[in-house]
Amino acid sequence: MTNIDQGHRLIQRPVLERPEIVQTSLLRQSLSIARRNLIHIKRMPEMLLDVTIQPVIFVLLFAYVFGSSIAIETEAGYKAWLLGGIMAQTVAFSAFIVAVGLTADLDKGIVDRMRSLPINSAAVLVGRSMSSLLHSSIGLVVMSLTGLLIGWRIHTNVVDAALGYLLLLGWGFAMIWVGIWVGSAMRSVEAVNGVMFATMFPITFLANTFAPTDNMPTWLRTIAEWNPISSLTQAVRELWGNDQPLHADAALPLQHPVLATLIWIVVITAILAPLAIRTFNKRTAS
Amino acid sequence: MSEPAVLISGLEMQYGDKRAVDGLSMQVHRGSITAVLGPNGAGKTTTLETCEGYRRPQAGTVRVLGLDPHRQRAALLPRIGVMLQAGGAWSGVRAMEMLDHIASLHAHPLDTVMLHDRLGLGDCGRTPYRRLSGGQQQRLGLAMALVGRPELVFVDEPTAGMDPQARRTTWELLEEIRGDGVTVVLTTHHMDEAERLADQIHIIDRGRLIASGSPTDLTSGGRSATIRLVVTRPFPDGAPESLRSALGPETEVTQLDDRSMLITGPADGGTLGTVSRWCEKHDVLPESLTLGRATLEDVFLRLTGRELVT
Numbered sequence: 391m392t393n394i395d396q397g398h399r400l401i402q403r404p405v406l407e408r409p410e411i412v413q414t415s416l417l418r419q420s421l422s423i424a425r426r427n428l429i430h431i432k433r434m435p436e437m438l439l440d441v442t443i444q445p446v447i448f449v450l451l452f453a454y455v456f457g458s459s460i461a462i463e464t465e466a467g468y469k470a471w472l473l474g475g476i477m478a479q480t481v482a483f484s485a486f487i488v489a490v491g492l493t494a495d496l497d498k499g500i501v502d503r504m505r506s507l508p509i510n511s512a513a514v515l516v517g518r519s520m521s522s523l524l525h526s527s528i529g530l531v532v533m534s535l536t537g538l539l540i541g542w543r544i545h546t547n548v549v550d551a552a553l554g555y556l557l558l559l560g561w562g563f564a565m566i567w568v569g570i571w572v573g574s575a576m577r578s579v580e581a582v583n584g585v586m587f588a589t590m591f592p593i594t595f596l597a598n599t600f601a602p603t604d605n606m607p608t609w610l611r612t613i614a615e616w617n618p619i620s621s622l623t624q625a626v627r628e629l630w631g632n633d634q635p636l637h638a639d640a641a642l643p644l645q646h647p648v649l650a651t652l653i654w655i656v657v658i659t660a661i662l663a664p665l666a667i668r669t670f671n672k673r674t675a676s
Numbered sequence: 677m678s679e680p681a682v683l684i685s686g687l688e689m690q691y692g693d694k695r696a697v698d699g700l701s702m703q704v705h706r707g708s709i710t711a712v713l714g715p716n717g718a719g720k721t722t723t724l725e726t727c728e729g730y731r732r733p734q735a736g737t738v739r740v741l742g743l744d745p746h747r748q749r750a751a752l753l754p755r756i757g758v759m760l761q762a763g764g765a766w767s768g769v770r771a772m773e774m775l776d777h778i779a780s781l782h783a784h785p786l787d788t789v790m791l792h793d794r795l796g797l798g799d800c801g802r803t804p805y806r807r808l809s810g811g812q813q814q815r816l817g818l819a820m821a822l823v824g825r826p827e828l829v830f831v832d833e834p835t836a837g838m839d840p841q842a843r844r845t846t847w848e849l850l851e852e853i854r855g856d857g858v859t860v861v862l863t864t865h866h867m868d869e870a871e872r873l874a875d876q877i878h879i880i881d882r883g884r885l886i887a888s889g890s891p892t893d894l895t896s897g898g899r900s901a902t903i904r905l906v907v908t909r910p911f912p913d914g915a916p917e918s919l920r921s922a923l924g925p926e927t928e929v930t931q932l933d934d935r936s937m938l939i940t941g942p943a944d945g946g947t948l949g950t951v952s953r954w955c956e957k958h959d960v961l962p963e964s965l966t967l968g969r970a971t972l973e974d975v976f977l978r979l980t981g982r983e984l985v986t
Contacts, residue, residue: 414783422780426769429777433768433804495766503764506728507781508754508824 416516419509423517427491428524440487441529445480446536449473452600453540460601463634470542471634474554474626475599477533478619481562482594484526486586488518488569492670493582496574501674515670519566526562530555545631554629557651561622564658571666574673598644599623604637615641618658621650679742681706681828681859682727686736689722689883696722698883699736704876709850709860711874713867713972719883720863721761724830727861728758741828754783757826759817761833765805771816772801775823782824795819796845810837815846828859835869847873867972879976886979895970901943902974903967905951907960910934915958922954923947930978935963940970940978 431437449472457468464471495501495514504514534542544551576582596613597603597620603611614620625647627633636644643650682704689697697719704710712720725731726738729745729752738745743752765774775792779785792801795815800808808816814837821829834850835843850860850873864870870877871891879887879894887894916929916937923929927941939951948967955962 414781419781422777425780426777429773430766430768433770498766499760499764500766502730503760503778503820504781505730506753506758506760507778508750508783509781 414509416510416513419513420516420520423504423513424520424524427518427521431521431525438525438528440483441480441525442532445476445529445533448476448479449533449536449540452476456600462602464632469540470537470632471627472600473533473537473542474630474632475597475623477530477558477626478561478597478623479594479599480529480533481526481558481622482565482619483586483590484522484562485565485568485572486582486590487525488522488566489573489576489582489586490579491518491522492570492573493576493579496673497578505674511671511674515570515667518570519563522566522569523559523562526559530558542632546629550629550631553648554626557622557625557629557648557655560655561651564655564662567659567662567666571662571669574666574670593617594619597623602634603640612641615644618643618651618654620644621647621654625651679739680704681708681741682710682861683739684723684727684736687723687726687733687738688735689719689726689731690734696883697726700880700883700885701736702878702885702888704859704861706859707854707857708875709854709862709873710876710878711870712861712863712878712880713865713870713976714863714880715865718880720865720880721832723880724832724861724863728756728830729753754824755827757821757824757829759821759829759831759834761836764817764820765813767804767806769805770802771797771805771808771812774805774816775819778820779823784825785823786825788819788823791819791823795849811839811842814838815842818846818849822853826858828861829853831860831862833864834862835864835866843869867976871972877972879972879979881976881980887975891972894972894975901940901947901967902970903939903943903947903951903965904936905939905955905962906936906964907955908935908963909960911937911960912958918958919951919954922950928978932977938974938977940974943967 452472453469457472460468462468462471492501501514505511544554572582572585576585596610597617598614599619603614603620606614621643624633624636624644628647680703682702684703685701687697687700688695700719700723702712712723714720722731726733727740727745729749732746740752741755745752769777772788772792775788779788792798795818797812797815797819800812803812805813805816814834818831818834821831831850835846838846847869850862854860854875862869862873874891876890877888877894878885911931911934916931919937919939920927920929923939923941927939930938930940932938948965951965952962
């Protein structure tokens with residue numbers, strides 16, 4: 391005989407039937423955990439600085455400091471051209487957000503607490519991914535509004551415009567795995583900060599994000615044009631009509647930036663997702 | 677009638693070259709409060725974490741509600757509640773938000789407002805976790821363990837950091853959920869907690885079970901007495917043996933250090949007299965001679981030869 395039909399009355403009186411206890415669905419669990427991450431942001435709004443004040447400052451700084459000396463052959467000039475680059479950088483940094491959040495959760499025993507609950511162990515990661523994508527979306531909205539104020543416009547159609555945003559979010563999805571991997575491997579939030587700054591800054595700058603690659607020395611230009619961030623930036627600029635004519639000798643990914651970006655998203659996810667899940671499981675099993 | 681709620685046999689767990697659990701076997705009956713008692717580092721938490729499925733037994737078997745906690749974790753987790761020793765909430769969250777969050781991850785949670793009030797968390801629902809007192813954090817932890825209507829709860833050091841008032845409330849609460857048929861397994865290093873609360877006590881030391889029984893069994897139903905004898909200068913050689921022969925074969929005499937002795941066994945009106953006559957005869961002067969009913973503390977001392985230092 392099982393305990394289920396003993397009619398437990400836990401604290402409440404009179405006697406309550408003990409319902410059959412089942413697991414909730416992965417979707418419900420993940421939404422619940424994503425909601426929890428959002429409450430966390432609500433209590434500590436400074437967590438949103440990285441997708442609000444910071445990109446706005448970047449847009450303004452770059453637009454006015456570099457804008458006067460970098461000539462770009464588009465209608466609104468450097469400012470409009472820049473915006474795609476800043477958005478690509480901010481989305482790439484979502485790896486940072488995921489890694490810091492996950493390391494903090496592991497460190498404070500929140501992941502252990504979750505593991506004592508009747509939930510799918512993937513829910514912690516799926517929930518974090520959902521809230522991270524929302525977090526990045528807030529950044530995209532803030533930057534779009536800032537862009538509109540300084541003269542950036544989308545010159546194409548609704549479909550291409552939406553595709554541009556989708557590509558950015560798709561990139562954010564791939565970056566989540568980088569974040570989970572780094573977050574599970576590092577022991578402290580400080581270590582995550584160190585590793586992420588040391589890698590993400592060079593990667594996002596060594597590209598066409600803030601300056602055209604045309605005038606770079608050949609070796610640097612090759613690296614920059616094959617950098618996945620450059621494909622993403624170029625794709626977004628093309629889809630929104632903010633690009634300048636491409637040099638005939640530009641690297642292959644820049645000739646087909648949308649396709650190249652999609653391939654990068656698939657490749658990064660295919661390699662890093664299993665690696666990230668393995669590292670996470672190993673970390674939590676100890 | 678039914679299988680035990682927890683069945684551990686021959687459990688061994690080792691970290692590096694430290695043996696945390698060393699061939700432990702014990703049972704927990706359904707509907708009881710069972711205390712796992714032992715000093716810090718005795719292997720209590722490791723044992724509990726193995727029952728909760730966090731760790732895989734390196735040797736031996738563990739069954740909780742008839743299930744293997746590691747391999748059948750998904751089936752087990754909906755039926756148990758776990759109160760962690762610390763942490764498990766992030767600092768900015770409000771108490772009630774945290775409880776609601778945990779509730780939302782269960783299929784049939786209890787009413788969180790009711791649970792919250794019952795645990796006396798009434799006025800701190802909106803207080804951020806980091807500003808709750810130690811006792812309030814513990815009670816919130818207990819609420820999180822209970823919200824999913826478990827059949828069995830594991831509570832690790834439930835009253836750590838609580839003031840006496842909060843301890844009593846927590847004890848009453850645990851007794852109340854036992855009254856509702858929930859099995860409670862708790863770890864503690866407080867003798868009074870185990871003695872007051874538990875139906876069954878398992879005393880663990882250095883990863884091994886050294887005694888089991890109800891508080892009354894362990895203290896021999898109060899018929900047994902404990903005498904602590906402290907003298908002004910060191911005992912002569914062979915003192916424990918000679919004292920034992922003076923008191924009779926049923927008495928146990930343990931020398932604690934060169935000037936103190938613990939005597940346990942059946943006591944009557946003449947026992948103290950016998951001890952003081954023995955002192956006179958052996959030319960040692962008692963500094964203090966105290967008689968009391970045997971407590972769990974004495975049981976532990978007799979079994980291990982050490983005080984339960986915590």
